[in-house]
Amino acid sequence: MFGYACYTERFGGTLPGVKEHLDYLEDLGVTYLHLMPLLRPREGDNDGGYAVQDYRAVRPDLGTVDDLRDLATTLRSRGISLVVDLVLNHVAREHEWAVAARSGDPVHRGYFHIFPDRRLPDAYEQTLPEVFPEFAPGSFTYEPELDGWVWTTFNRWQWDLNWSNPAVLTEFVDIVLWLANLGVEVLRLDAIAFVWKRMGTNCQNQPEVHAITQVIRAVTRIVAPAVAFKAEAIVAPRDLVQYLGTGTHAGRVSDLAYHNSLMVQIWSMLATRSTALGRQALTALPPAPSTGTWITYVRCHDDIGWAIDDHDAAAVGVTGEGHRRFLADWYSGAAPGSWSDGLVFQANPVTGDRRISGTAASLAGLRERGSPAAADAALRRVFLAHAIAAAWGGVPVVWSGDELGQPNDPGWMEEEGHEADNRWAHRPRLDWTRAAQRDDMHTVAGRVFSGLARIARVRGSLPQLHASAPSQILPGTDNGVLATVRRHPSGLFVGLYNVTEQLRPFPLGWIHALGVNRPYEALGGYDLQVGADGILLLPPYGAWWVVERPDIGEPRTG
Numbered sequence: 001m002f003g004y005a006c007y008t009e010r011f012g013g014t015l016p017g018v019k020e021h022l023d024y025l026e027d028l029g030v031t032y033l034h035l036m037p038l039l040r041p042r043e044g045d046n047d048g049g050y051a052v053q054d055y056r057a058v059r060p061d062l063g064t065v066d067d068l069r070d071l072a073t074t075l076r077s078r079g080i081s082l083v084v085d086l087v088l089n090h091v092a093r094e095h096e097w098a099v100a101a102r103s104g105d106p107v108h109r110g111y112f113h114i115f116p117d118r119r120l121p122d123a124y125e126q127t128l129p130e131v132f133p134e135f136a137p138g139s140f141t142y143e144p145e146l147d148g149w150v151w152t153t154f155n156r157w158q159w160d161l162n163w164s165n166p167a168v169l170t171e172f173v174d175i176v177l178w179l180a181n182l183g184v185e186v187l188r189l190d191a192i193a194f195v196w197k198r199m200g201t202n203c204q205n206q207p208e209v210h211a212i213t214q215v216i217r218a219v220t221r222i223v224a225p226a227v228a229f230k231a232e233a234i235v236a237p238r239d240l241v242q243y244l245g246t247g248t249h250a251g252r253v254s255d256l257a258y259h260n261s262l263m264v265q266i267w268s269m270l271a272t273r274s275t276a277l278g279r280q281a282l283t284a285l286p287p288a289p290s291t292g293t294w295i296t297y298v299r300c301h302d303d304i305g306w307a308i309d310d311h312d313a314a315a316v317g318v319t320g321e322g323h324r325r326f327l328a329d330w331y332s333g334a335a336p337g338s339w340s341d342g343l344v345f346q347a348n349p350v351t352g353d354r355r356i357s358g359t360a361a362s363l364a365g366l367r368e369r370g371s372p373a374a375a376d377a378a379l380r381r382v383f384l385a386h387a388i389a390a391a392w393g394g395v396p397v398v399w400s401g402d403e404l405g406q407p408n409d410p411g412w413m414e415e416e417g418h419e420a421d422n423r424w425a426h427r428p429r430l431d432w433t434r435a436a437q438r439d440d441m442h443t444v445a446g447r448v449f450s451g452l453a454r455i456a457r458v459r460g461s462l463p464q465l466h467a468s469a470p471s472q473i474l475p476g477t478d479n480g481v482l483a484t485v486r487r488h489p490s491g492l493f494v495g496l497y498n499v500t501e502q503l504r505p506f507p508l509g510w511i512h513a514l515g516v517n518r519p520y521e522a523l524g525g526y527d528l529q530v531g532a533d534g535i536l537l538l539p540p541y542g543a544w545w546v547v548e549r550p551d552i553g554e555p556r557t558g
């Protein structure tokens with residue numbers, strides 16, 4: 001599988017409009033299409049559709065329910081799985097359940113967490129982190145019609161549901177089956193980490209979260225067994241793998257989960273030109289259980305939060321706090337020598353956290369008017385980052401526009417409701433003029449598109465990259481190099497990634513010792529050559545996928 005994520009309106013205008021661009025997606029090698037929230041949201045600001053007013057209607061400007069069914073059917077006929085969001089932590093304030101709760105209906109009041117005064121909210125706030133400290137501080141909103149405070153983790157118009165109420169569970173099971181019947185193949189469980197609240201905790205990753213996922217999945221498996229679930233849990237590294245099922249939940253929760261930690265480490269390695277922390281952090285993480293796999297990505301529609309574990313940082317001689325500060329400085333362009341054009345999202349003066357917005361191209365420093373050498377280095381960083389993600393293990397997902405090297409959208413704040421939310425800078429409309437240049441290697445669009453399409457194509461041809469063979473990190477390499485090994489019955493894979501702008505040596509003997517006799521670089525399509533000293537030289541920001549040389553002449557499958 002090779003994934004692509006976009007907003008329907010920013011990619012194809014409408015759901016029928018997306019159908020006009022399936023050749024484009026096929027050119028890129030896409031087999032998995034995540035269309036961002038498309039069920040009917042509230043009017044006005046709706047957090048990019050994550051404030052759903054009606055789960056059984058499609059956003060009117062995108063089309064109808066029939067259009068959605070039709071698109072899902074067409075995608076299937078072209079070998080593309082449709083992925084849609086299931087926003088289950090909260091509904092829009094305008095959803096009929098919330099409206100009924102405000103009108104005093106006790107049944108629907110029971111769908112939400114409502115408190116008569118500040119006593120319990122204040123107690124919870126003691127340990128609750130701020131999700132949107134700038135534009136939605138606090139986690140509770142006073143609603144006069146409720147005569148009380150309602151739990152609102154995100155914006156004041158996104159009301160958290162009370163998942164301890166079984167009625168909420170059955171409502172959502174019904175919604176899941178309805179979406180499955182339309183042909184949706186993967187459901188992205190939005191903000192799943194937040195669904196269970198417990199006093200004295202950060203109200204994320206509670207054990208009940210996994211029990212709830214298990215119930216929803218069990219029911220779905222009975223009637224629509226091909227539907228897969230994807231956990232959107234952007235949580236600390238040590239809390240991540242549980243979303244793929246561990247302990248009593250093994251094999252019974254989500255099939256897919258975002259590898260947020262890999263994404264953060266990719267950017268960290270590029271900024272520091274060192275793989276020391278990345279090797280430590282990624283080695284410390286348990287591999288994905290065999291029943292599930294990662295969504296690997298370079299960035300998504302959200303900001304990047306610097307999920308650096310303090311213990312990992314300490315193990316390589318830095319502090320978590322200091323390194324997070326460095327990464328925020330680097331990617332906002334504030335650090336001396338930074339090549340990055342990211343934007344600070346939601347600075348939190350209390351914790352010092354500064355998350356970062358930006359497209360892959362802008363984060364990597366690709367500028368329209370930079371020097372050719374600077375542009376070349378940035379393009380190499382973009383390719384390297386995607387090559388690491390695509391060969392890590394799991395389903396790689398490219399964010400719309402990144403395949404053309406699109407920069408941050410300079411007009412991001414012009415749309416109503418977007419003024420305060422610079423995540424819109426990295427959610428640009430797909431630039432179809434650029435897309436038309438995708439075969440022209442003299443253009444940025446052509447270079448990036450052909451690079452990512454090659455990654456998708458070569459990846460699809462290598463059985464070694466099946467998710468069942470997890471990546472292991474080769475210890476003891478030069479700090480400028482990340483070396484990963486995947487052992488699959490069909491053969492060995494060695495990923496070699498140079499995160500610096502200098503040539504880096506790598507002994508050929510190591511590759512032989514691992515068991516690759518005639519090393520072949522699959523991304524470039526050539527045999528690896530060395531001089532008499534037996535040392536390979538990895539080019540600046542080089543990404544090599546090394547496998548046993550395929551026997552030319554012998555037909556290859558896959």
Ligand code: GLC
Binds near residue numbers: 191
């Ligand atoms: C998820 C979405 C994010 C949204 C939040 C609230 O994290 O990715 O965009 O703001 O949930 O729904």
